[in-house]
Amino acid sequence: xxxxxxGTVFCLACVFSFGxxxxxxxVQEKEDLLxxxxxxxxxxxxIREKTSFINLINGLNLSKEQxxxxxxxxxxxxxxxxxxxxxxxxxxxxxxECFERWIEIIKKGELxxxxxxxxxxxxxxxxKIGHWVQSLQQKYGxxxxxxxxxxxxxxxDDFNPCIVPPQNLRDxxxxxxxxxxxxxxxxxxxxxxxLNGKPFQQRxxxxxxxxxxxxxxxxxxxxxxxxxxxxxxxxxKLIEKACDMSDVDFELNKDKLAEEFISGSAYEKLKKLxxxxxxxxxxxxxxxxxxxxxNADRVVKYFLNPVIVEPILKERLGSFEEKKSSGAEKxxxxx
Amino acid sequence: MGLFDDVPLNRREFIxxxxxxxxxxxxxxxxxxxxxxxxxxxxxxxxxxxxxxxxRPLDNNRVQCLVCPFNCILKxxxxxxxxxxxxxxxxxxTYAYHNPCIISVDPVEKMPLHHYLPGSQTLTxxxxxxxxxxxxxxxxxxxxxxxxxLKMAAKMDKDETLSALKKKELKILAFNYTEPVVMLEWIIExxxxxxxxxxxxxxxxxxxxxxxxxxxxxxxxxxxxxGLKGFTEEFYKKVTGGTLKPVxxxxxxxxxxxxxxxxxxxxxxxYNDKEEDIKRMCxxxxxxxxxxxxxxxxxxxxxxxxxxxPRTPLKTLETAHKMAKDCGIKFVxxxxxxxxxxxxxxxxxxxxxxxxxVGLRILENSLKEGKCSQCGESIPGVWR
Numbered sequence: 110x111x112x113x114x115x116g117t118v119f120c121l122a123c124v125f126s127f128g129x130x131x132x133x134x135x136v137q138e139k140e141d142l143l144x145x146x147x148x149x150x151x152x153x154x155x156i157r158e159k160t161s162f163i164n165l166i167n168g169l170n171l172s173k174e175q176x177x178x179x180x181x182x183x184x185x186x187x188x189x190x191x192x193x194x195x196x197x198x199x200x201x202x203x204x205x206e207c208f209e210r211w212i213e214i215i216k217k218g219e220l221x222x223x224x225x226x227x228x229x230x231x232x233x234x235x236x237k238i239g240h241w242v243q244s245l246q247q248k249y250g251x252x253x254x255x256x257x258x259x260x261x262x263x264x265x266d267d268f269n270p271c272i273v274p275p276q277n278l279r280d281x282x283x284x285x286x287x288x289x290x291x292x293x294x295x296x297x298x299x300x301x302x303x304l305n306g307k308p309f310q311q312r313x314x315x316x317x318x319x320x321x322x323x324x325x326x327x328x329x330x331x332x333x334x335x336x337x338x339x340x341x342x343x344x345x346k347l348i349e350k351a352c353d354m355s356d357v358d359f360e361l362n363k364d365k366l367a368e369e370f371i372s373g374s375a376y377e378k379l380k381k382l383x384x385x386x387x388x389x390x391x392x393x394x395x396x397x398x399x400x401x402x403x404n405a406d407r408v409v410k411y412f413l414n415p416v417i418v419e420p421i422l423k424e425r426l427g428s429f430e431e432k433k434s435s436g437a438e439k440x441x442x443x444x
Numbered sequence: 445m446g447l448f449d450d451v452p453l454n455r456r457e458f459i460x461x462x463x464x465x466x467x468x469x470x471x472x473x474x475x476x477x478x479x480x481x482x483x484x485x486x487x488x489x490x491x492x493x494x495x496x497x498x499x500r501p502l503d504n505n506r507v508q509c510l511v512c513p514f515n516c517i518l519k520x521x522x523x524x525x526x527x528x529x530x531x532x533x534x535x536x537x538t539y540a541y542h543n544p545c546i547i548s549v550d551p552v553e554k555m556p557l558h559h560y561l562p563g564s565q566t567l568t569x570x571x572x573x574x575x576x577x578x579x580x581x582x583x584x585x586x587x588x589x590x591x592x593x594l595k596m597a598a599k600m601d602k603d604e605t606l607s608a609l610k611k612k613e614l615k616i617l618a619f620n621y622t623e624p625v626v627m628l629e630w631i632i633e634x635x636x637x638x639x640x641x642x643x644x645x646x647x648x649x650x651x652x653x654x655x656x657x658x659x660x661x662x663x664x665x666x667x668x669x670x671g672l673k674g675f676t677e678e679f680y681k682k683v684t685g686g687t688l689k690p691v692x693x694x695x696x697x698x699x700x701x702x703x704x705x706x707x708x709x710x711x712x713x714x715y716n717d718k719e720e721d722i723k724r725m726c727x728x729x730x731x732x733x734x735x736x737x738x739x740x741x742x743x744x745x746x747x748x749x750x751x752x753x754p755r756t757p758l759k760t761l762e763t764a765h766k767m768a769k770d771c772g773i774k775f776v777x778x779x780x781x782x783x784x785x786x787x788x789x790x791x792x793x794x795x796x797x798x799x800x801x802v803g804l805r806i807l808e809n810s811l812k813e814g815k816c817s818q819c820g821e822s823i824p825g826v827w828r
């Protein structure tokens with residue numbers, strides 16, 4: 110009987126512990142999955158940055174000399190940072206230990222004077238490192254800024270990070286080519302205008318166009334219902350304006366209409382706002398105490414990143430050399 | 445069991461159903477038309493035509509067009525090489541008249557004109573049709589069609605054209621994208637009307653035209669951009685369907701007439717990118733058109749019937765640019781590739797960049813009344 114009791118308790122304990130394990134396991138797994146996903150997202154972000162950088166340099170038509178110069182600046186930047194590697198590593202380690210201790214202390218709701226001072230010191234060390242990196246960025250950013258021509262700088266200023274290069278880099282308007290910017294949009298407006306004598310059919314097409322445009326924008330800019338209504342009205346009015354124009358007026362103003370259609374969209378407004386914020390941010394940096402990044406900030410953003418820049422430019426410069434040597438070989442053969 | 449076994453259908457009902465179906469089918473086009481699904485009536489009915497002065501009658505009601513070196517001989521109802529002229533009852537008519545398929549407001553840099561009122565905009569018009577049939581044509585949808593086959597953007601007679609120029613406050617009327625030579629009569633009519641009012645007229649052309657109509661055309665325009673497509677007869681025959689000599693003669697004529705001239709050479713990989721041909725072209729250029737005439741090397745983009753080729757490599761364009769400079773041509777540009785230092789205008793004396801461009805956009809223009817702001821060297825062109 111006693112063995113039966115012991116056996117039963119043992120089985121129950123096993124089942125219980127198994128249940129406990131099952132109950133705990135998903136929590137543990139979930140945490141791991143989340144960390145894994147974050148890591149994957151970070152990796153993906155790195156690849157995006159790399160892709161974007163390639164798109165940008167493809168659109169800049171950099172010369173071999175410019176590429177060599179950018180590479181040189183990045184290598185110098187890397188070398189200067191790495192010279193302080195041991196010292197910085199030690200400081201990061203100390204700061205980490207200090208912050209971890211501080212966490213345990215504040216968890217208890219305590220604020221001891223000594224530890225507080227230590228933590229503040231560690232934090233200010235970290236801020237100092239940040240400032241040092243910024244001053245390096247300024248120094249090398251100025252070098253980098255001189256590498257580019259005015260036209261290249263104009264392209265860099267207009268560039269938005271991307272996976273697929275935008276129209277102006279992918280397929281710019283060419284001399285002597287009839288079609289201008291936004292041909293699909295203009296053709297769409299032309300089609301709606303061609304229904305001018307058929308109000309019923311035209312209305313159906315306009316409403317469908319408005320709905321599609323608003324849906325597209327809502328996906329991009331997360332419009333609220335109210336915003337969607339306003340946007341629908343704006344697009345509807347714009348299309349109606351295009352329909353009311355004479356043939357000549359429409360042809361003369363088609364690019365402007367298309368521009369209005371796009372630039373007035375909520376998504377474009379958001380993009381503009383974002384750029385303005387970026388500008389304001391750099392203005393603040395310019396005039397504030399932390400006068401670290403100046404005009405060169407976009408150049409620094411894209412071109413002072415040894416981890417991305419160095420391998421890509423080295424590969425490009427390598428292919429330059431290869432072409433050169435194969436050209437020389439060919440020339441030798443011809444001779 | 446058949447599908448319709450349960451359907452009670454006697455002979456009378458069967459005939460009734462057939463009749464109903466017939467009515468429905470026969471009224472379908474009307475219904476579609478009412479719903480607007482069927483196409484508009486043929487556009488050709490709206491097209492105006494005009495007698496071509498550069499022509500001569502031949503026997504058997506045939507007529508010969510004398511506008512371009514093809515000198516087409518046409519039977520009744522036959523169309524010319526360029527799709528625009530037709531023999532109607534023994535007389536030659538052009539169907540390229542008042543009916544542009546393209547009306548647009550573009551930067552003058554799109555012609556491309558780099559020494560002609562930089563930063564200005566043009567009212568650009570084009571009617572369908574072209575006498576050449578370039579395998580790489582970037583506007584083939586318009587140039588390789590009859591003008592009356594294309595949808596007219598809007599009727600543009602002289603009053604409409606003037607009103608459009610005024611409305612958009614434009615100073616330049618341009619004819620580009622298709623071939624101005626095939627709409628010569630219309631250009632002359634519009635030009636005679638707008639030029640006395642202070643407007644400029646410019647054209648972008650392959651200049652495949654006979655001497656007499658060329659004289660008439662040059663009398664009507666202020667500036668000419670010529671696409672010198674290659675420098676061998678073989679290239680012209682193979683790629684454009686025309687010949688080189690009339691183009692070279694025409695270029696000399698433009699220079700003689702003291703019209704503003706800029707020349708564009710589209711560099712097509714494996715077709716006209718041989719260094720010896722480019723060198724010969726540049727030497728001819730300096731000798732016949734002068735070192736001060738701007739020359740543009742344009743990047744080829746796979747188009748139309750030459751989609752199997754790659755874009756012109758940057759190195760090829762840079763080599764061509766260097767060869768032209770070495771030959772002594774003072775203003776050499778690379779087009780359709782931006783940003784590039786060869787998009788800019790430099791002073792030939794002190795090498796200061798005078799007009800900085802990125803693509804068709806002007807970033808900075810430091811010319812002072814047509815002169816270099818640094819050394820005072822006079823730069824050829826129309827600057828105001």
